[in-house]
Amino acid sequence: MKYTPYLLILILFLLLIHLKYQNKLENYTSGPTHSLYNGTNLTNSYQLTNYILDNTTTEIVSNDYWKKNGFYHLFEKFGKLHFPETAYTDNVMPTLILESTAKCPILFSLFNSLEKLDKKSKTNENTEGINFRNKIQSMFFNIDETVLMDFPIINLKSSLVETVATVEPIHYQPNFYFAIKNIELQTDFDSLKNPTPIPPIPPTPNFVKYIDNIPNTPNQKHYQFDHKQATFGVTEDYTIPDILRYLDFCYTTLCWGALNIRLMKPLDNHYYGFPCQNNNCNSNKNYFYLLPVRVRQICYEEGKKYTRAKCNRCASCVVVYFDTLPDKFTNLEQNISLDLSFPPIISSS
Ligand SMILES: [Zn+2]
Secondary structure, three states, X not given: OOOHHHHHHHHXXXXXXXXXXXXXXXXXOOOOOEXXXXXXXXXXXXXXXXXXXXXXXXXXXXXXOHHHHOEXXXXXXXXXXXXXXXXXXXXXXXXXXXXXXXXOOOOHHHHOOOOEOOOOOOOOOOHHHHHHHHHHHHHHHOOOOOOOOOXXXXXXXXXXXXXXXXXXXXHOOOEEEEXXXXXXXHHHHHXXXXXXXXXXXXOOOOEEEOOOOOOOOOOOOOOOOOHHHHOOOOOOOOOHHHHHHHHHHHHHHOEEEEEEHHHOEEOOOOEEEEEOOOHHHHOOOOOEEEEEHHHHHHHHHHOOOEEEEEEOOOOOEEEEEOOOOOHHHHHHHOOOOOOXXXXXXXXXX
């Protein structure tokens, strides 16, 4: 028993060594490993042109070292070609509008399941509309399961077109319009469809459309071939899986970049967060791209390589990848030629 005090001192000493070692292992106080850059300058202001760089690759602002940086810039190489930075206002949600006639058989049921824009014939979203909304949400997160979200990711509407008598119903095709704005009134939709041109700059399109050129006359072809078709596999056949592929493309146009999950910070409220880089939304630094922890878990269970996170205030999003980024995102940097004049390999005679 006379050794008890010595034993106690020894245990206390070992405990102190253990705590010191544990503190070294969980060294949260070391400096940041990555920095935010705009051009070649370090920045603390949020812009969609910002890059995240690993601190050992400070002077290279490009996508060349995305694996090392854990960040691939999508807005700079792809998104801004569809929606420029000035289009990103604050406190808005993207809107998807299905435009059709009262009698068009294509997507007839879905058309009547969504809330109408004009509000004259007020129709609320019914079960089919809610199912469609859930499918869009699962596509957004790249998961098969349906999850409940605290904040919506899309504003869904339908718009009725009055066809002129000369147009036979058989020659009419419905279309989807994806916008970066909240659209609640038919008049707003109409003015966005026909923006006032300010010469000499042609107006920037306000929408990503499902079918870019609907032929005006029967038998006129509407050849289209860009990333929507080539990289995302949209075939324009009006099936729900095809419409979801189109929406996958649309949401990618709204992504600032692709981030490795390690760059997202776990927050107290069961989300991973990263500050929203839309300056019009987040100059006060209060808003975040949020990824529910539950969604990350589902991605692991379903073996998914990536998911997405959306700002809790504006339309800006990010792709969040777990190990490596799928090729479909890195391919977006390549231009696809729209020149459809084929070389005269086959003689017409
Ligand atoms: Zn935002």
